[in-house]
Amino acid sequence: MYMIIFDFFCRYAKNLCNETIRQTSRFSRKMQWQKEGKLTIPEFKGFLAVFYNMGLIRKVSFEEYWNKHSPSQSTPWFRCMFSRNRFQNILKFLHLVDTKKLPKRNDPAYKPSQRFKPLLDFVNRKFLRYYNPRRELAVDESLVGTKGKTSMLQYIPSKRSRFGVKFWMLVESVTGYVLQMDVYHGKRFDPTPAGTLQGTNVVINLMKNSHLLGKGFHVFADSFFASLNLANKLLRERTYLTGTMRTNRPMPQMIKNARPQAGNAVYARQRQIMLCRFRDHNRKKPVTLVSTYYNAIDTLNGKPRIIGAYNTFMGGVDLSDQLIGAYNDHRKCSKVWKKIIYHIFHRIMLNAYILYSHNTSLPVMSRLQFNQSVIESLASAHLTHRHGNVNRQARVKKLDGRKERDCVVCSDRKRNIRKRSRTSCVHCTRGLHAACLQRHEC
Numbered sequence: 118m119y120m121i122i123f124d125f126f127c128r129y130a131k132n133l134c135n136e137t138i139r140q141t142s143r144f145s146r147k148m149q150w151q152k153e154g155k156l157t158i159p160e161f162k163g164f165l166a167v168f169y170n171m172g173l174i175r176k177v178s179f180e181e182y183w184n185k186h187s188p189s190q191s192t193p194w195f196r197c198m199f200s201r202n203r204f205q206n207i208l209k210f211l212h213l214v215d216t217k218k219l220p221k222r223n224d225p226a227y228k229p230s231q232r233f234k235p236l237l238d239f240v241n242r243k244f245l246r247y248y249n250p251r252r253e254l255a256v257d258e259s260l261v262g263t264k265g266k267t268s269m270l271q272y273i274p275s276k277r278s279r280f281g282v283k284f285w286m287l288v289e290s291v292t293g294y295v296l297q298m299d300v301y302h303g304k305r306f307d308p309t310p311a312g313t314l315q316g317t318n319v320v321i322n323l324m325k326n327s328h329l330l331g332k333g334f335h336v337f338a339d340s341f342f343a344s345l346n347l348a349n350k351l352l353r354e355r356t357y358l359t360g361t362m363r364t365n366r367p368m369p370q371m372i373k374n375a376r377p378q379a380g381n382a383v384y385a386r387q388r389q390i391m392l393c394r395f396r397d398h399n400r401k402k403p404v405t406l407v408s409t410y411y412n413a414i415d416t417l418n419g420k421p422r423i424i425g426a427y428n429t430f431m432g433g434v435d436l437s438d439q440l441i442g443a444y445n446d447h448r449k450c451s452k453v454w455k456k457i458i459y460h461i462f463h464r465i466m467l468n469a470y471i472l473y474s475h476n477t478s479l480p481v482m483s484r485l486q487f488n489q490s491v492i493e494s495l496a497s498a499h500l501t502h503r504h505g506n507v508n509r510q511a512r513v514k515k516l517d518g519r520k521e522r523d524c525v526v527c528s529d530r531k532r533n534i535r536k537r538s539r540t541s542c543v544h545c546t547r548g549l550h551a552a553c554l555q556r557h558e559c
Contacts, residue, residue, distance in 0.1 A: 129212040150206045163499030164207050166492045167198050168459070169466060172444040173488060179205065186529065196558050198496060198503075200545075211455065229269045230300050232454040236461055241297055244468055245327055248475075253290040254329070255433030256320050256338045258283055259298075261460045265453035268303055282457060286437070287323040290337060290430035293437035294471045295464055297327040300457070316342035321350060330354040335410055337431045348390050348409050357410040359427055364405060368392060377403055382421045384413040393421050440467055444488055466491065513540040513551050522548025526556050 174192060176182055183201040184190045199207075213236050220226040228234065260271070262278025271283045287297040299322065301307055309315040320342050324330045335357040338347075343360030345367055351358045364373060375383040375394045382395040389409050396403035397420075404424075411423045445463050450456040470487045482490065516522065521537040525547040528536045538548040542557060549557055 129210055129216060132217075150203075150210075156207065156210075157502075159498040159502050161207075162495045163198050163503075164204070165462070166495035166499070167195060167204060168462065169444075169488060169495075170194070170492050171448075172446045172463070173485070173492075175446050186532075197500065200558070208455075211458070213458070228306060229267055229302050230454075230457075233457050233461070234300075236458060237298070237300065240461060240465060241326070244294075244296055247472055248289075248294060248296070248468075250289045250294065250296055250329075250334075251291060252333065252335050253430040254296070254334050254336050255286075255288050255290045255431055256323060256336055256342055257286055257288075257431075257434035258301075258341075259286045259434055259438055260284075261457055262447070263450070263453050263456050265451060265456065267453040268305065269300065269453070271301065271303075282453065285319045285323060286434045287327060288433040288437050290433040292471050292475075293433050293440055293467070295437060295468055296329070297323050298464070299323060299326070314344055314346060317344060317347040317350065320347055324351075324354075324356065330356055332356075335359065335430075337427060337433075339431065343407055345390065345407065348407055352389060352409050357408075359408040359410055359423060359430075360406065361427070362392075362405045362407050368405070372405060375403070380419055382413075382415070384421075386413070391423075393423055395421055395424060437464075437467065440484070444484070512543050513549050513554060514543050515540050524548050524550050524553055526550070526553035 171182070174182075176190075176192075180201065181190060182192055182195040184192075185196070195204075198204075212232075214232055216232075219231050220228075230237070258273070260273055260276040260278055260281040260283055262276075262281040263270075264280050267282065269282045270280060272280055273283070283301040285299045285301060286295060288295050299319075309318055316338070320336060320338060324334075324336070330351075331354050333355060336351065336359070338358065338360040340361040340363045343358065343362050345362075348358045362368065369385050369387075369392065372383065372385050372392045372394050377383050377394060377396045379396055379398045379400075382393055385392045391408050391411065391413060393406045393408070393413070394403050395406070406421075406423050406427060408423050411426060414422045416422050416425055441460075441463050444466075445460075448459075450459070466488065469491070470484050473487060474481050516539050519539075521539055522541060523530070524536045524538040525542070525545075526549065528534055528548075536550070538550045540549060540551060541547060542549040
């Protein structure tokens with residue numbers, strides 16, 4: 118995958134620089150990109166290290182990570198990894214596909230997810246390849262918060278972000294390991310087949326794409342997905358279902374009209390499908406559940422066994438979202454597809470930690486320690502390469518004639534501090550006093 122991203126990245130950067138060279142100032146970041154050279158594999162790994170570290174060390178803007186004027190806010194590691202302009206250029210040129218070959222908006226083959234779909238398909242294959250899930254799986258929706266302009270934008274008032282791009286998620290209930298994630302394009306691009314509930318269609322597609330049908334797995338779903346129709350379809354594929362049901366879904370009248378007393382339950386069964394209507398002591402309305410796995414048995418606390426199982430195994434997607442939010446800087450991005458790419462990178466890191474914790478023979482590191490070790494590993498090759506170049510080339514040369522430039526170290530135009538130099542750095546060509554050489558980082 119590194120090579121795929123690397124190829125399209127370099128191609129897009131080269132095309133953009135060539136197309137806009139006449140409108141570009143010689144002092145702009147794009148011109149620096151051409152001077153510094155194209156991206157390398159160690160440098161892209163270094164970029165990922167910086168990206169993940171920004172989730173651990175949060176600041177209000179990218180510029181603050183390269184702040185050298187306030188000692189209390191200084192973070193030298195980021196300056197050692199990249200110059201600010203180089204990092205922002207990598208963010209700008211980050212692309213996963215050849216944009217010249219993408220269908221236009223009015224083309225019948227156009228899909229709103231075409232800029233990130235290759236990465237999504239790739240990680241879905243890898244998530245399934247390296248992990249054997251437990252029997253209990255959870256299906257639910259997840260929202261990548263954004264208010265950017267896209268036809269995929271959804272409004273879900275129950276979510277923290279409310280506005281964003283919706284993903285259908287299939288995860289392992291206990292750990293939150295993501296097995297399959299599929300983006301919802303909206304009604305226009307993802308119409309539900311006639312005569313089929315959208316929830317039923319989503320669950321069947323997630324299970325088919327993950328090749329988990331017919332293997333005895335047990336799916337937990339909420340009232341948006343669960344129905345008698347879905348229960349029958351999954352049973353034919355030797356897959357179990359447990360979930361809550363809406364009262365407007367087809368069901369026997371004895372269950373729909375049942376009004377159980379607080380703490381009591383009403384059951385109905387047809388072959389392997391069981392329905393339960395239960396009212397808790399602290400709730401006014403009863404809840405309806407369907408299951409093809411559990412029997413009409415109450416636990417020691419007087420509640421049906423199906424209620425305890427649903428509460429235990431339904432929260433896999435919420436658990437995954439909660440873990441993702443712990444080390445995510447939630448930075449705003451004007452490009453919706455880039456926001457989703459960043460989100461997928463964080464999903465990769467979380468799944469990697471779950472894989473590590475299940476396969477190591479050593480004492481398990483905390484998630485923070487694991488993230489830090491991954492960052493160090495990604496950064497090591499780039500740091501070695503970059504410091505070698507700096508040591509060889511970071512020296513000053515005299516400018517032609519009587520030319521002068523502001524010293525990049527001791528000048529600050531925002532504070533009206535200008536100190537002119539007749540020498541410049543050989544590596545980045547910016548003005549630099551010989552006395553400031555030790556403090557300079559290209």
